[in-house]
Each structure stands twice: as structure tokens, then as C-alpha cells.
Amino acid sequence: MAKWWLLLNWLPCLLLVWLPSALLAATPSRVVSVVPHLTELLYEIGAGDKLVAIDEASDYPPEVKTKPKVANYRSINLEAVLAQKPDLILGWRSAQSRMLAPLERLGIPVFYSEPSDFASLATEMRALGSLLGVEKSANAAADRYLARLHALQQRYGQPTGVKVFYQLWYPPLTSVSGHAWPAQAITLCGGINVMANAQLPYPQVDIEQVIRTNPGLILAGSQDPDALSHWQQWQGLDAIKRQQLRLINADELHRFTPRALNAVAQLCQMIRQAEQQTP
Structure with missing residues (x-):
């Protein structure tokens, strides 16, 4: 009985060791976006207040222009990104995965975007909403987007x-x-x-x-x-x-x-x- 009692007491600690770190992390609150469409999506789903830094091409909505710039279309300033102490980075997989690999090796989570068609954009919006704790507003935004997409498909x-x-x-x-x-x-x-x-x-x-x-x-x-x-x-x-x-x-x-x-x-x-x- 003593052995079982010890096991039950240690089991939560063992789970904390073995569970993936992504599942243990708190909801991200300091987000760096290094691609313009993800910067815009943050505001679309209701998580714009979490954004702490952007790339040079991010210009919408207008209020993002005052954020610190840590990347451009050619490169990412890793030191500048680390200075923002991000708990999540948003990037474009096909164009930026190699540049962001050193930050991933440091344990900073990266959400990669790569929508394949118009409908898949809604899937990314929902995934971002779930990750950032804004599921309700993200799902609503995705639903609005899909409704408009469907209306265009029906009409044209x-x-x-x-x-x-x-x-x-x-x-x-x-x-x-x-x-x-x-x-x-x-x-x-x-x-x-x-x-x-x-x-x-x-x-x-x-x-x-x-x-x-x-x-x-x-x-x-x-x-x-x-x-x-x-x-x-x-x-x-x-x-x-x-x-x-x-x-x-x-x-x-x-x-x-x-x-x-x-x-x-x-x-x-x-x-x-x-x-x-x-x-």
C-alpha cells in the first residue's frame, strides 16, 4: 500500500516531466509576428493586444506600424526577437522555417502558417484562436470569412x-x-x-x-x-x-x-x- 501511495503522489510530477512542453505552457501573451498576414490575422481574431513586435512589411491595421521591427523579407534579427522575450513566434513555413530554426532550438514555440487555399485560411484562424485563448472571437471571425467566401463562390x-x-x-x-x-x-x-x-x-x-x-x-x-x-x-x-x-x-x-x-x-x-x- 505504501508503494502505491508513493506512486500516486509522484505520478503528477512524472506527467509534468513527460508531457510535451507545448501542452504545459501558459497561454502566450508576448507574440512576435514576422510575416504580414499573420500580423493582420492576430487583430482579425481578437488577439492584437498580444503582439509585441513585427516584420517591416506588416502595415495593417495601421496601429501596428509603431511596433518594434525585428525582421524583413530577407532575414530575421534573432537578437532583436529574443529581446522581446516572446512566448510565441508566428512565421511562414516555406519561407522562414530555416531562419526560425535557431529560436525553436532555444525552446521558443513557433506557429507556422501555410494556407493552401481560401477555405484553409479559416482553419488557421481557428487554430490561432485556440492557441492564444481567444477561441470564441476567432471562431466567429472564421465563420464570417467562410460565409463571405461561400457567397462569392455562389455568385461568381x-x-x-x-x-x-x-x-x-x-x-x-x-x-x-x-x-x-x-x-x-x-x-x-x-x-x-x-x-x-x-x-x-x-x-x-x-x-x-x-x-x-x-x-x-x-x-x-x-x-x-x-x-x-x-x-x-x-x-x-x-x-x-x-x-x-x-x-x-x-x-x-x-x-x-x-x-x-x-x-x-x-x-x-x-x-x-x-x-x-x-x-
């Missing part, structure tokens, strides 16, 4: 036959394949991405390749009114003949946040307008 999901070329930047002329976030938006809106079969997510293409596909709509992720001016020399293109050169807010469309649906709705309207111009 039918094929239009409109061929779309998305100019990510120029020069060099770079587009998006069927795997990239903007490309998924084109498909969601019923358009045909003329670069859908490219092997790389963001392929560099020749203008001649685009001319052969003869898109009815050419888009640029830019607010520069001259971003598409170089296409004017190709007057035979349907997009030129029908005046279907359009600009769209890249900060919204390219970021994995509910705000992306603002740009998706705009894109869907552009594709419908191009459809109406088709003979």
Missing part, C-alpha cells in the same frame, strides 16, 4: 470563358500559375488563368507567350497607373481592343487574410465586365 463560381493574364510585376514579366493565391482567385471568379499550367507558382514569361493566348482581360497587382502601359503596343489583343486592362490592390489580394476577399470580389466584377465585352 460559374465559368465565364474569359481568359485572364495576371501580371504580378514587370520587368521581368512575371505571372501566377494555378497554385498561387491570385490564380485561385481567378478560378473562383469563373475566369481562365492563361498561365495555369506553368510549373512554377510565379513563372517568368515572354510577352509572345501571352500574345499567343490572347487574353480578354489583363490584370496587374499594382496601383501604378502605368503598370500596364507596355501592353498598348499590342493592339491586336482582345484585352486591348476591348479596353480590359485593370489594376487591383495587391496588398489585399496577395495576403492570406479575410481582407483578400475585398480584392476577390473586385476581381470577380472585372471578369464579369470582360465577359460582357465578349462578342
